[in-house]
Amino acid sequence: MNKWTVDKIKNAKGREKIVCLTAYDYSTARIIDQAGIHLILVGDSLAMTMLGYETTLPVTMDEMLHHTKAVTRGVKNALVVADMPFMSYQVSVSQAIANAGRFVKEANAGAVKIEGGISRTNTIKALLDQGIPVLGHIGLTPQSINQFGGFKIQGKIPQEAARLMKDASALAEAGVFAVVLECVPADLAADITASCSVPTIGIGAGPGCDGQILVTHDMLGIHSKVSPKFVKRYADLDGAMQTAFENYAADVKNGVFPSLEHSY
Numbered sequence: 001m002n003k004w005t006v007d008k009i010k011n012a013k014g015r016e017k018i019v020c021l022t023a024y025d026y027s028t029a030r031i032i033d034q035a036g037i038h039l040i041l042v043g044d045s046l047a048m049t050m051l052g053y054e055t056t057l058p059v060t061m062d063e064m065l066h067h068t069k070a071v072t073r074g075v076k077n078a079l080v081v082a083d084m085p086f087m088s089y090q091v092s093v094s095q096a097i098a099n100a101g102r103f104v105k106e107a108n109a110g111a112v113k114i115e116g117g118i119s120r121t122n123t124i125k126a127l128l129d130q131g132i133p134v135l136g137h138i139g140l141t142p143q144s145i146n147q148f149g150g151f152k153i154q155g156k157i158p159q160e161a162a163r164l165m166k167d168a169s170a171l172a173e174a175g176v177f178a179v180v181l182e183c184v185p186a187d188l189a190a191d192i193t194a195s196c197s198v199p200t201i202g203i204g205a206g207p208g209c210d211g212q213i214l215v216t217h218d219m220l221g222i223h224s225k226v227s228p229k230f231v232k233r234y235a236d237l238d239g240a241m242q243t244a245f246e247n248y249a250a251d252v253k254n255g256v257f258p259s260l261e262h263s264y
């Protein structure tokens with residue numbers, strides 16, 4: 001048994017790289033867990049990968065809970081983190097506690113993730129007071145896509161970079177166990193990592209972070225419409241699935257399947 005806890009993730013800083021992926025269903029979560037991945041995020045990216053939306057904004061608490069329950073049923077060792085969807089934690093601290101509590105109580109998540117910097121510190125402290133660990137997320141925070149005007153790299157100009165440095169320290173001080181840095185220049189991510197007391201988990205943030213996360217569908221080559229520069233494809237499942245479906249269709253049409261071998 002090699003169970004990954006919040007403390008273990010925190011203590012990995014400077015010792016070993018923290019390996020993270022997203023998952024949204026039981027079967028994939030089980031395989032990811034068996035591969036020894038340390039942290040599995042039930043990302044609100046499931047709005048796009050699983051539900052076909054253009055952004056993460058429409059996904060609901062009930063949809064996130066449904067997928068988180070499936071993931072935790074498949075995982076033995078990884079820390080499962082549930083992503084709090086847009087407007088589930090921004091309206092009030094008490095609503096944030098109630099919603100985060102549902103992820104822990106109903107879906108068996110080990111922690112929640114919320115997007116944002118200094119402005120989220122009260123919410124983070126309130127969640128920690130209730131015993132709910134929090135993963136921070138700064139840089140390109142997709143729930144603020146309308147404010148950013150698109151999926152753009154953050155922290156390119158000095159004022160933005162300084163703000164992200166402050167956000168990271170404020171989150172660490174508030175008590176997050178790690179911070180996701182999304183789409184920030186590699187040198188800035190390395191500087192934040194060096195000055196931050198908790199691990200940084202990069203996505204599009206270069207090699208200097210304490211850990212790495214990718215959207216599983218991206219690295220497996222599923223949903224291949226979008227392919228950001230930071231994604232390395234480890235498989236072409238879109239292609240492999242398409243071929244399998246076409247071969248099956250041809251076999252059925254030609255009477256090749258089912259054969260006697262597959263019959264009772």
Ligand code: KIV
Nearest residue numbers: 022043044045180215
């Ligand atoms: O929703 C998600 O998948 C995420 C990761 C990209 C960090 O937030």
